[in-house]
Amino acid sequence: MVSVEELRRGVVDKLAARAPETSICPSDVARELGDENWRELMPAVRAAAAHLAEDGTVVATQGDDVVDAETAKGPIRIRRGPSW
Template sequence: MSDPIETAIFEKLAKADPKSVGGKSIEPSDVAKELQPEQWQRMLPKVKAVALGLMRQGKLTITKKGKAVDPNSFKGVIRLRLPTEAETAAALAALPPVVEDDDDFA
């Protein structure tokens, strides 16, 4: 099952950046307005939270004044865009390692 906020973010980005090169950005408020036109201000924190999760997974970049922000310490006006290959690699490298358990429970 797909998250409607995540879907809306990527649909808006597909329209803004059809070649998926990570050049064009969108405002989180545009996504919130599309999802809830009458009460978009209430939706905005949810859009930003989903965007933050996507950034931590390397699927999205949050920018401020055109530069990628630290996902742990940003505030203020932001924009969303598709990540470059380097940004995706950096985000994936920052994820904690996956620990595989070799125990047999047989």
């Protein structure tokens, strides 16, 4: 079982490893931390991103729109937030 803290750290670590203007897909984190059942981690990764967005560490987007990572319908991207 992957802890909430591991999921948050996974999101931050993935973003830190990329250029500042780029984004990640939640599946990038789920695939790294999960096994062949990584898809089961997707809701938890989105919840971790939503928590990180509360303090501005990250933002979740759909196209050019900022969305709530946990409640948005469809695919999202995660990028560095204003408090990165």
